[in-house]
Amino acid sequence: MAETPAPLDFLVQKNLAAKNQAEREQLLVDPGFGSVFTDHMVDICWSEKGGWHRPQVRPYGPIQLDPAAAVLHYAQEIFEGLKAYRHADGGIYTFRPDMNAKRMNRSARRMSMPELPEEYFLQSLRELIAVDGEWVPSDPDQTLYLRPFMYAKEAFLGVRPAKKYDYRLIGSPSGAYFSGGVKPxxxxxxxxxxxxxxxxxxxxxxxxxxxxxxxxxxxxxxxxxxxxxxxxxxxxxxxxxxxxxxxxxxxxxxxxxxxxxxxxxxxxxxxxxxxxxxxxxxxxxxxxxxxxxxxxxxxxxxxxxxxxxxxxxxxxxxxxxxxxxxxxxxxxxxxxxxxxxxxxxxxxxxxxxxxxxxxx
Missing domain, CATH: 3.20.10.10 (D-amino Acid Aminotransferase, subunit A, domain 2)
Structure with a gap:
């Protein structure tokens, strides 16, 4: 039986340009779906030699990639989708994240990518909520959509599995998927x-x-x-x-x-x-x-x-x-x-x- 890995020690870099409460509330009035994003993101690296390392929460922003990064040429990329819900007591919950973690690892195996321990997957959700929890809407039918994803970042041209990857997690406050109610x-x-x-x-x-x-x-x-x-x-x-x-x-x-x-x-x-x-x-x-x-x-x-x-x-x-x-x-x-x-x-x-x- 595999040994449970120790929790990761995340470095947290606060976004100095984070939205203030008024700006955030304005965006949450009608966030739509997948077009508004929180102030931070999770970033964990993997390499063939070092395994999973350098876990951090950092300001949301562009990802710097070498033009020869494998994801751009050979499409080694996978992702997941789940939601965070604000309950009436103010608590923030997610739904069956263990199933998303397992499915992400099945996807990783098929795409010849490293598997992220389920414990790290769940910890990444908590780490993002710890800094961006105020982005979880409280209105009925609104959620914080969570998008974990992994991509090959090693710079090389050649058809083989990459030796370096990044796991990222971003959050997007989202309104009801259907405007005007669910319709056929x-x-x-x-x-x-x-x-x-x-x-x-x-x-x-x-x-x-x-x-x-x-x-x-x-x-x-x-x-x-x-x-x-x-x-x-x-x-x-x-x-x-x-x-x-x-x-x-x-x-x-x-x-x-x-x-x-x-x-x-x-x-x-x-x-x-x-x-x-x-x-x-x-x-x-x-x-x-x-x-x-x-x-x-x-x-x-x-x-x-x-x-x-x-x-x-x-x-x-x-x-x-x-x-x-x-x-x-x-x-x-x-x-x-x-x-x-x-x-x-x-x-x-x-x-x-x-x-x-x-x-x-």
């Missing part, structure tokens, strides 16, 4: 482009996966759609550009696509566990486009929704493709599960699973 979205079926392939990096949270989804996402927008859904090489439904998908059947069974090309979503797993505890059967398996369309047409599929960290649950109201346009049934289960999950996250409901971790 229309999704475009990508029949030309694939998101991932068997043996590829689809199950890793790597930047390149998202880069490859941008062109089909633009195609979706041209067709008046909000999101794009991908198929695998065998014609099975995979996932959206950044969200998992769930089908609710007439008998109450929840079916979700599952393969090594799909990102294992923390939000999806949590929603499915809550549904299972309500008595719903859960199936993780391949589901073909034909089964989807036929199930909707026959009434066997009574609801379709997407889920992920940012939006939690998004009802799907229509599926469009070059040859067809199918209305999708919208039910109440997805939104009910969303309410239950967000109530746990914000401390409005008992955390019976011990999913929450206090950071302050």
């Amino acid at each position: 979205v229309t999704i475009w079926l990508s029949e030309t482009y694939s998101r991932a392939a068997q043996g590829g990096t689809g199950s890793a949270k790597a930047g390149g996966n998202y880069a490859s989804s941008l062109l089909p996402q633009a195609e979706a927008a041209e067709q008046g759609c909000d999101q794009v859904v991908f198929l695998d090489a065998e014609g099975n439904v995979e996932e959206l550009g950044g969200m998992n998908i769930v089908f609710v059947k007439k008998d109450g069974t929840l079916v979700t696509p599952d393969s090594d090309t799909i990102l294992d979503g923390v939000t999806r797993n949590s929603l499915l566990q809550l549904a299972s505890e309500r008595g719903h059967a859960i199936e993780r398996r391949g589901i073909s486009l034909a089964e989807w369309r036929e199930g909707v047409a026959s009434g066997d599929i009574v609801e379709v929704f997407a889920c992920g960290t940012a939006a939690v649950v998004t009802p799907i109201g229509a599926l469009k493709a070059a040859e067809f346009s199918d209305a999708q049934p919208t039910g109440e289960l997805g939104l009910s599960l969303r309410e239950e999950l967000t109530d746990i996250q914000y401390g409005r409901r008992d955390d019976a699973h011990n999913w929450l971790l206090r950071l302050d």
